[in-house]
Amino acid sequence: MSSLKVGIAFFYHESHTFSPSLTGIEDFKKEGFHIGEDIIGAYEGTKTEVGGFIDILRREDVSIIPLVCAAAIPSGQVTKEAYETIKKEMLAAIERADECDGLLLALHGAMVVDGLSDPETEMLKEIRAVIGNDLPIATTLDMHANLSSEMISYTPLHFGFKTYPHVDMYEQGVNAAETMVHLLKTGENYTASFVKMPVLLPSINMRTAEGPMHNLVESAKQKEKDPAITAASVFGGFPYSDIPEQGVSILVAGTDSQKTEAVARQLADEVWAAKEKFLVRLPTxxxxxxxxxxxxxxxxxxxxxxxxxxxxxxxxxxxxxxxxxxxxxxxxxxxxxxxxxxxxxxxxxxxxxxxxxxxxxxxxxxxxxxxxxxxxxxxxxxxxxxxxxxxxxxxxxxxxxxxxxxxxxxxxxxxxxxxxxxxxxxxxxxxxxxxxxxxxxxxxxxxxxxxxxxxxxxxxxxxxxxxxxxNDLTVFDFKHIPAPVWPLDKSIPFDYELTNS
Structure with a gap:
């Protein structure tokens, strides 16, 4: 029997900062707030990220350490009290757990807390303060995540959904768990390249069955056929968050830094070329x-x-x-x-x-x-x-x-x-x-x-x-997003920031 132990957790919210309603702890309890072994009962056998974690860890005979799972339906930004309560439970569960060899975290990437625009990165930072810098972490992330480059400083391993509707949550959980087990058994080193683009996209035309996001995702999948590319993700962003992290992101993880950077740059070029196709007029x-x-x-x-x-x-x-x-x-x-x-x-x-x-x-x-x-x-x-x-x-x-x-x-x-x-x-x-x-x-x-x-x-x-x-993003009074940003300013030149871990 394997002596490996992996902690699993889930903290998920997509926050609409223009909504008048805040998301409190009761909203998480209504949707799902589980601690410890209750997580297994709630998610085992489900086609979710956590369901994927559980299935792979069991298949590989790795001991599962269930930590905390909390999710609320998309709504207004999360209250500081709710965030601190769940984060405190998460950190305490990690500290209580027997020595874990790795952590699997299902996150969203577009959570906003009252007074904190990038709470998931903040939580990763605090988890690192508890477990140190050597314990591996892998996350799953929603296709509509608003990410910052700081996230890859805490782990290079991030697996974004490749379907909208999101029917591959389970598969990305599987990918994250399989990569974690491989890393623990082989000690292989991973790196990541991250691109942030000044592009704000409405999500109506992000369906992956057809259209511009379909083409971008298919391109990312082709690039993942290279054994050195572990995950290539295009994040369209969640446009209803007025935060500095707003906008399209590319995140490529792998074992060869030159290749991850090249793929990230290629996908950024493809996003810029396709951007106009995301804009559509809807009937009244x-x-x-x-x-x-x-x-x-x-x-x-x-x-x-x-x-x-x-x-x-x-x-x-x-x-x-x-x-x-x-x-x-x-x-x-x-x-x-x-x-x-x-x-x-x-x-x-x-x-x-x-x-x-x-x-x-x-x-x-x-x-x-x-x-x-x-x-x-x-x-x-x-x-x-x-x-x-x-x-x-x-x-x-x-x-x-x-x-x-x-x-x-x-x-x-x-x-x-x-x-x-x-x-x-x-x-x-x-x-x-x-x-x-x-x-x-x-x-x-x-x-x-x-x-x-x-x-x-x-x-x-x-x-x-x-x-x-x-669908009309011009009706929102953005004050904190990066400026200039396309399509609110269609005259901006092609540009982006690239960061390597």
């Missing part, structure tokens, strides 16, 4: 509805309310698309999920079959649309728990904090007790709604939902309703 709500009404396909058409996508930090309760769908009284249509605890409470108290007067949505962000007054039938209520069955986060337990299926005239609406993107059909099916039976689906989503819905729907139309996650 009225244009999207007109297209939906004219659609004659056999499968549902989706109107994606991308500006209020909760996984981009949207509040999940804006009302422009909802209001128009109610006004049109669209037959055989579904809207969801709408985050509205007040409405959920009324529905629960009234009970199934009751008729209720409601003020739908518009409570967390009324500047993007007032509540919609309606009379509705309460069709069904539920506790709102289900497990994902699609390819993204497969097997993960999801808790909507309660749910209600209501009907306003001909329109079915799913109400939830917290903001969640409808990325898995189970969010509807768990309460008895079959989305494939509908003609029109109004959904608060962006791209992740495609992993499960791509084969279930006939067409997707992204609509440009107002919201915190607008």
């Amino acid at each position: 709500v009225e244009e999207g509805l007109k297209e939906a009404l004219a659609y004659k396909g056999s499968k549902p058409i989706v109107l994606a309310d991308i500006s209020d996508n909760p996984l981009s930090g949207g509040t999940g309760d804006t009302t422009e698309l909802l209001r128009k769908m109610i006004e049109l009284d669209l037959p055989n249509s579904l809207f969801g999920a709408l985050d509205d605890e007040e409405t959920l409470k009324v529905c629960r108290e009234a009970g199934e079959g009751a008729e209720v007067k409601l003020q739908l949505g518009g409570k967390a962000s009324p500047e993007f649309g007032a509540p919609v007054p309606v009379r509705a039938e309460v069709v069904r209520v539920s506790e709102g728990t289900f497990r994902n069955k699609g390819p993204m986060n497969t097997g993960m337990l999801v808790n909507t904090n309660g749910a209600a299926h209501i009907r306003v005239n001909k329109l079915d609406i799913l109400i939830t007790g917290r903001a969640l993107s409808a990325n898995d059909p189970e969010i509807f099916r768990h309460i008895g709604i079959e989305p494939t039976d509908k003609d029109i689906l109004g959904m608060k989503v962006k791209n992740h939902f495609r992993s499960s819905f791509e084969n279930l729907v006939g067409k997707v139309v992204y609509v440009d309703a107002p919201g915190l996650a607008s």
Whole structure:
């Protein structure tokens, strides 16, 4: 039996600094906050980074030291109290653990804490202060990470997601764990090259099934075929964070510093050449509805309310698309999920079959649309728990904090007790709604939902309703991002900073 011991941990949040709501410790507890052995029960058998860590360490007969796992749904910046609480638990767990030979950390890369723009790098710094400089660390990072060059000073081994929707989280966990085991058994040395670019990209056209990000990722994969290149990652950034670390990054890890630098420079050239292709114009709500009404396909058409996508930090309760769908009284249509605890409470108290007067949505962000007054039938209520069955986060337990299926005239609406993107059909099916039976689906989503819905729907139309996650980056009052930055200033010359570890 191997005598190797590896600690595993997870600290994950994508922070929208323009959101009025802060993300506190209770938000992490709602999504997932596990310490010690509870981590194994929560993540074993799931298609997540931590699930990948567990599977590889077990396969290689390496002892697993579960530390701390904490995640919250994308939202406003994390409170200092929540960050310090989780970080303190993390550092204490590392200190309590028997001597670890290495650490595997699943991070996001776009977390922002009140008063701290780069908390994940800060945490790596503090972990190094506990474990010293020799113990190897490997991380996984989200494709939408906003990174600084300082991160590679604490470890060269970073593995970015290569899919959007993110269906390779498990695979990147596997890659990180396999590299860690190889390093521990062979002592091989790794280096990293990092490029920061003055480019701010909207994420709507970062899908990796097609388009400019597909081409960049495929190029990175080709470069990883060189045995000296362990991981080549293109990070598109999370554009809704007003921080100095904002922007596109390239991070290449490997065993040959000359090759990692060359690959990083090549990928930077390719990003700059492709940048214009990331900019797209979206139809208005009225244009999207007109297209939906004219659609004659056999499968549902989706109107994606991308500006209020909760996984981009949207509040999940804006009302422009909802209001128009109610006004049109669209037959055989579904809207969801709408985050509205007040409405959920009324529905629960009234009970199934009751008729209720409601003020739908518009409570967390009324500047993007007032509540919609309606009379509705309460069709069904539920506790709102289900497990994902699609390819993204497969097997993960999801808790909507309660749910209600209501009907306003001909329109079915799913109400939830917290903001969640409808990325898995189970969010509807768990309460008895079959989305494939509908003609029109109004959904608060962006791209992740495609992993499960791509084969279930006939067409997707992204609509440009107002919201915190607008595709138009010029509507945000950036004060702290690097300047100048493309496309806010399209006259800037091609330039970037390169750092080697």
